Amino acid sequence: MEVILQEKDAGKWVYRGEGAANLVLAYSGSSPSFIGKVMRIRKAPRNGAEAMTIRSPSALTAHERLLWKDVHELISSPDSEIACQQFVDHVMKPLLGSKFVDAGMLVRVTREFLESVEKSVICQRPAWRVDNALVDMRRDSVLLLSDHSIFTHGNLGSSPCISVEIKPKCGFLPLSRFISEETAIKKRITRFQMHQALKLQQGEISLLSEYNPLDLFSGSQQRTFKAIKDIFTSPQNNFRVFMNGSLIFGGLGGGAQDTNFCIAKAFEDALKSVIRANDGLRTENLLTLVTEAVQKSGVLDRLLEVQKLDNVDIEGAIHAYYDMTNQRCMICRQLSQEQLKRYTSLHSASLDESLKIVKDYLIATSAKDCSFMICFRQRKEGDSGSVCSNIYLDSTKQTFDFKVYFIDLDLKRLTKMEEYYELDKKIVSCYKEMAKMDQGRDSQTCKHHKLRAVKLACVYARSYPSYKYSEFDKAKSILETVTSAQIRFFFHWSALFGHGLTDDLCWIPRSDHAFSSLLQCENDVKSSVCRTAPIQVQAKATSKITTSVVLNWYEIMVTMICEANAVSIIKVRKDDGWEKRFMSEL
Known part of the structure; x- marks a missing residue:
């Protein structure tokens, strides 16, 4: 018998999160049919854009049916929800592997069910999401999908499940010959990094992320770990962690704030039931576990392959789009005769060639915008019956079963092509403008801040005279590479618990892992450090500049926090020997 969810069933579904197009709810009831399931409900924009069409022989436009003519199940879908499911099942699953893709199944619902869900979750949704869209009542x-944040088999109570959701974004630099000279920076800087500048300008984020997708997709264990640590430090909407299906880190319906002391400490405490390690080491061990799972699963190799189906970039695909839809090319209208030569081959291509270019671009775009979820559960001693892949975490002497699944593999609509092109231009333009501003600041500020940092290094040298010249030679060389862009935004780092004031400086005692010091300017700066947890040092007074220098055997990082353009004098103790050595060699 077909299941139809009624109004009385709505109370058993709880808010899990949401993206631009869908709400996600998790089942909290006792029905065997729904235990271990999540539900994805389409949203309808408040402005009426992209409203759902009434059921018809196909939810796709005539041009989309031409584009996907080889996928009968897709072009015959009567509404967009079914079309999205068929796209995942018949397009993305063969490309990414059935082992990593769950297409789900459709379940009938009444309007009363949707209305009840809308009322029950509205208070949990981010206000800006509510302003943009509500549940689409016409569905x-x-x-219905498996909840990949838990293991549905086995005794959940005895072995907690922890899962990490990552949105990796595009993992390669485009090399297309159709990229113009004006946008050639795309061949050097990742799309994610450039998009950060636009999001900062638009107020969507307050801090640029240090995350670089090229690190995550590199195949190098060291670079993969760095990428995961960077994305943890500044999660935005790209990193979330669940414990037994409940969110414990990251944002529910959008971007999360950067990982400060309080967030890091709460997360560290939440890991006690999963990671057997001392305080301050659990987060680091979880990130190591994620790194190993990413590498062992090979999931990113598959994803990168699909992303690289886009081999012409949007600057090439947009021309093929105008050809396949029999429209006059709006891009070529703006180009000179010399510039037009770059795109002659695209406009002389056959219809089938144009269709392939656009189809591959849209598939790649889905792959660039999806997420993947890794779920871990500790394997108990003597449990040898598991068929899951597993990882042995040497630092904690624990073995974890794990599974990996892609999620949010949405069908990208053909009607979005012009929007993709315009967004690409806006991202590049904004990034270039920010880079230009940074260059202008370099000559005025960078040297000044480097000298301040060197002075702090000198003070540090006096407090720890056991450091050798070679250690400070290395520190000095790293200081010289500091740029104004790095100065303008926070560095996050790992530090150790400590206490005690010595004149102007808050000293952190020696440990096996690091020497750390934080400057405290006349009590105008409130700072805290958490063992091995990323932190921010936030200035209380807007008229101060705070410098933090963290020294250890392997690296030195300099953090500058600037409020507006105000400058104040930082007190440092003089030490002629060390200071003269550093100042003379700069």
């Missing part, structure tokens, strides 16, 4: 079905 008569929702997508």
Whole structure:
């Protein structure tokens, strides 16, 4: 018998999160049919854009049916929800592997069910998400998926499940010959990094992320770990962690704030039931576990392959789009005769060639915008019956079963092509403008801040005379590479618990891992450090500049926090020997 969810069933579904197009709810009831399931409900924009069409022989436009003519199940889908499911099942699953893709199943719902869900979750949703969209009441079905944040088999109570959701973004630099000279910076800087500048300008984020997708996709264990640590430090909407299906880190319906002391400490405490390690080491061990799972699964190799189906970039695909839709090319209208030569081959291509270019671009775009979820559960001693992949975490002497699944593999609509092109231009333009501003600041500020940092290094040298010249030679060389861009935004780092004031400086005692010091300017700066947890040092007074220098056997990082353009004098103790050595060699 077909299941139809009624109003009385709505109370058993709880808010899990949401993206631009869908709400996600998790089942909290006792029905065997729904235990271990999540529900994806389509949203309807408040402005009426992209409203759902009434059921028809196909939810796709005529041009989309031409584009996907080889996928009968897709072009015959009567509404967009079914079309999205068929796209995942018949397009993305063969490309990414059935082992990593769950297409889900559609379940019928009543309007009363959707109305009840809308009322129950509205207070949990981010205000800006509510302003943008509500539940689409015209739907008569929702997508039911396995909850990949838990293991549905086995005794959940005895072995907690922890899962990490990562949105990796595009993992390569485009090399297309159709990229113009004006946008050639795309060949050197990742799309994610450039998009950060636009998001900062638009107020979507307050801090640029240090995360670089090229590190995550590199195949290098060291670079992969760095990428995961960077994305943890500044999660935005790209990193979330669940414990037994409940969110414990990251944002529910959008971007999360950067990982400060309080957030890091709460997360560290939440890991006690999963990671057997001392305080301050659990987060680091979890990130190591994620790194090993990413590498062992090979999931990113598959994803990168699909992303690289886009081999012409949007600057090439947009021309093929105008050809396949029989429209006059709006891009070529703006180009000179010399510039037009770059795109002659695209406009002389056959219809099938144009269709392939656009189809590959849209598939790649889905792959660039998806997420993957890694779920871990500790394997108990003597439990040898598991068929899951596993990882042995040497630092804690624990073995974890794990599974990996892609999620959010949405069908990208053909009607978005012009929007993709305009967004690409806006991202590049904004990044270039920010880079230009940074260059202007270099000559005025960078040297000044480097000298301040060197002075602090000198003070540090006096407090720890056991350091050798070679250690400070290395520190000095790293200081010289500091740029104004790095100065303008926070560095996050790992530090150790400590206490005690010596004149102007808050000293952190020696440990096996690091020597750390934080400057405290006349009590105008309130700072805290958490063992091995990323932190921010935030200035209380807007008229101060705070410098933090963290020295250890391997590296030195300099953090500058600037409020507006105000400058104040930082007190440092003089030490002629060390200071003269550093100042003379700069």
